[in-house]
Amino acid sequence: MILLVEDDQRSALALQRGLEQEGFQVDVAFDGETGLHLGLEKTYDILLLDVMLPGLDGFTFLAELRAKGLETPVIFLTARDALPDRLRGLGLGGGDYLVKPFAFSELVLRIRNLLQRQGAAPERGxxxxxxxxxxxxxxxxxxxxxxxxxxxxxxxxxxxxxxxxxxxxxxxxxxxxxxxxxxxxxxxxxxxxxxxxxxxxxxxxxxxxxxxxxxxxxxxxxxx
Missing domain, CATH: 1.10.10.10 (Winged helix-like DNA-binding domain superfamily/Winged helix DNA-binding domain)
Incomplete structure (x- = not known):
C-alpha cells in the first residue's frame, strides 16, 4: 500500500492511475496535513512525498512522522535538486530522492528496490x-x-x-x-x-x- 502526497492534482492522479496499473494500491493526499493524518492513521508500505506542499512541507511531514516512531520508507519527489535539499531529506530518514521531471518507469523501479530492501516479499513473475x-x-x-x-x-x-x-x-x-x-x-x-x-x-x-x-x-x- 502506497501513500502519495502531491499538491499538483493532475500529476498526483496520473501517478495514482499508473501505479495502480502496475499492481499497487495507492491513497492520495494533496496537502501535507491531510497526508500526515493518513500516514498516522493507516499502515503503508511506502510514502511518495513531494517537498513543496501547502500547509506542511515534506521535510516537516517526515520529521513529524519519525517523531511518532513510524519508520515507513519514503521516496521524495521534488523539483528541488540542490545538494543541501537532498542531504536534508535523506538525513531525516528518506529512503530515496527523485528529482522532477522523472520517467515513470524509474519511479516504479525505485519503489520496488526500496520495498525489496525493506524485506517485502518478492514479486511473482x-x-x-x-x-x-x-x-x-x-x-x-x-x-x-x-x-x-x-x-x-x-x-x-x-x-x-x-x-x-x-x-x-x-x-x-x-x-x-x-x-x-x-x-x-x-x-x-x-x-x-x-x-x-x-x-x-x-x-x-x-x-x-x-x-x-x-x-x-x-x-x-x-x-x-
Missing amino acids: WTIADLSLDPTRRKVYRGGQRLDLTAQEYALLELLARNAGHTVTRMRIAETLWDLAYDGDPNLVDAAVRRLRRKVDDPFTEKLIHTHRSVGYRMEARHE
Whole structure:
C-alpha cells in the first residue's frame, strides 16, 4: 500500500492511475496535513512525498512522522535538486530522492528496490506461452533462451506482461517509458515496440505482441 502526497492534482492522479496499473494500491493526499493524518492513521508500505506542499512541507511531514516512531520508507519527489535539499531529506530518514521531471518507469523501479530492501516479499513473475519474466532479477526467457533486453525494452515488456490479455494504450506506454506529461509523436511508441518485437517475437513462430489498431498493443498467446 502506497501513500502519495502531491499538491499538483493532475500529476498526483496520473501517478495514482499508473501505479495502480502496475499492481499497487495507492491513497492520495494533496496537502501535507491531510497526508500526515493518513500516514498516522493507516499502515503503508511506502510514502511518495513531494517537498513543496501547502500547509506542511515534506521535510516537516517526515520529521513529524519519525517523531511518532513510524519508520515507513519514503521516496521524495521534488523539483528541488540542490545538494543541501537532498542531504536534508535523506538525513531525516528518506529512503530515496527523485528529482522532477522523472520517467515513470524509474519511479516504479525505485519503489520496488526500496520495498525489496525493506524485506517485502518478492514479486511473482509472469508467464505467457513460452515467455517468462522474473521481475526480481529482471530476467526474461523465451523457449528456454535468455533474452538480452535494454532497460527500456524490459520496462515495456513488463508493462505488456502485467496487462496480458488487455490492450495497453500508446499513451500509457509513453507514460511508462518517458514521462507522465508525454504528448509527442506516437511513432516513438511504435518504434519502441518494433525494437522489442525484434527480440521477443521475430525469432519465434508464435507471436505474442499484437497491435490494436489506432489504440495500442496487447500481449497474449493466440492459438489459432
